[in-house]
Amino acid sequence: MLQPFRQPRWIIATVVVVALAGVFIRLGFWQLDRLDERRMLNSVGEERINSAPVDLGTLTGRGADLETIEYRRVTAIGEFDPSEEVLIRSQVELGQAGFHVITPLVLDDGSAVLVNRGWVPLSMDTPPVDAPPGPGAQRVEGWVHLTENRASFGPEDPTGELDVASRVDIARIGDQLPYRVAPVYLVATDRGGELPVPVDPPDFSNQGPHLGYAIQWFGFAVVGLVGLYFLLRRGQVQSR
Numbered sequence: 001m002l003q004p005f006r007q008p009r010w011i012i013a014t015v016v017v018v019a020l021a022g023v024f025i026r027l028g029f030w031q032l033d034r035l036d037e038r039r040m041l042n043s044v045g046e047e048r049i050n051s052a053p054v055d056l057g058t059l060t061g062r063g064a065d066l067e068t069i070e071y072r073r074v075t076a077i078g079e080f081d082p083s084e085e086v087l088i089r090s091q092v093e094l095g096q097a098g099f100h101v102i103t104p105l106v107l108d109d110g111s112a113v114l115v116n117r118g119w120v121p122l123s124m125d126t127p128p129v130d131a132p133p134g135p136g137a138q139r140v141e142g143w144v145h146l147t148e149n150r151a152s153f154g155p156e157d158p159t160g161e162l163d164v165a166s167r168v169d170i171a172r173i174g175d176q177l178p179y180r181v182a183p184v185y186l187v188a189t190d191r192g193g194e195l196p197v198p199v200d201p202p203d204f205s206n207q208g209p210h211l212g213y214a215i216q217w218f219g220f221a222v223v224g225l226v227g228l229y230f231l232l233r234r235g236q237v238q239s240r
Contacts, residue, residue: 010232017228021221028217035210046204048072053141056113060182069184071202072144076113076186078105079137085127086173087164093119093197101129101196102168102185104177105140112177114170114185115140118196127163131195142188143201147171 053073060069080103087099098121104112120129148167150156155166161176174181187199 013231014228017224021224024217024221024224028214028221031210031214031217035207035214038208038210042204042207045071045202049143049201049204056144056182056186057107059144060184064183066146066184069144070146073141074144074186075139075141076105076107076115077137077139078107078112079135080104080115080133081106081112082128082132084177085129086162087120087125087127087129088116088168089164089166091119096121098122099124099129099164100168100199101127101131102165102173103128103133104179104181105138105186106179111180111182113182114168114173115142116145116168116185116187116199118188118191118198120196124195125164129196131193140186140188141190142186144184145187146184 048069048071051073053075056074056076059072059074060066082103084104086102088102089099091098091100098119101117101120102114103117105115106112117131117133120131124130145168147170149169150167157165157167157169157172162173165173168185170181170183170185189198189201191198
């Protein structure tokens with residue numbers, strides 16, 4: 001009765017389907033591992049963004065591990081320098097395109113930290129924008145963000161001094177400033193007026209597509225194995 005299934009075509013079909021099912025199952029568990037990682041990162045990020053603010057200088061001292069302070073809530077006291085503002089293009093707020101306004105905050109020791117003061121519309125395309133920060137010393141509260149690196153196929157900013165950039169590349173912007181710049185930048189949560197519009201805080205409730213992908217991979221494995229089962233039964237019946 002099993003004689004037909006000893007033929008090479010049945011053996012090859014069975015091996016191929018079982019091997020593919022094994023690959024699909026492995027990919028499903030890989031996506032579940034990715035989901036666990038995403039949940040852990042979300043938990044860490046949520047804890048940081050909801051923690052009590054601390055002074056920025058206490059987190060960025062010599063030897064600081066910058067990866068461990070991203071999204072930490074901080075405060076910094078200094079005086080804004082709008083003359084060195086840079087705009088970050090391709091930013092959307094309420095369905096409208098515009099810019100993020102990056103303004104250096106000069107600290108007491110003469111160094112500075114770049115501050116994302118928020119969003120302005122496309123009509124404000126020349127820094128310093130017509131939404132200046134308050135004069136004199138300001139206490140700014142926000143969260144820490146790491147420098148933004150160019151993606152493999154992302155736009156490359158031109159050489160020379162930038163008024164408008166594609167990303168908050170701290171080293172690139174810092175090269176055109178007359179003071180030392182902190183290795184992270186600050187996304188302000190303060191609202192000084194109608195504009196700039198503060199950037200929304202990061203959303204740590206999104207777990208990504210990993211669970212859906214895992215279900216898909218497991219589904220492919222089940223479909224393949226069930227299909228093989230019915231194919232073998234059909235061949236068994238025809239061989240009688």
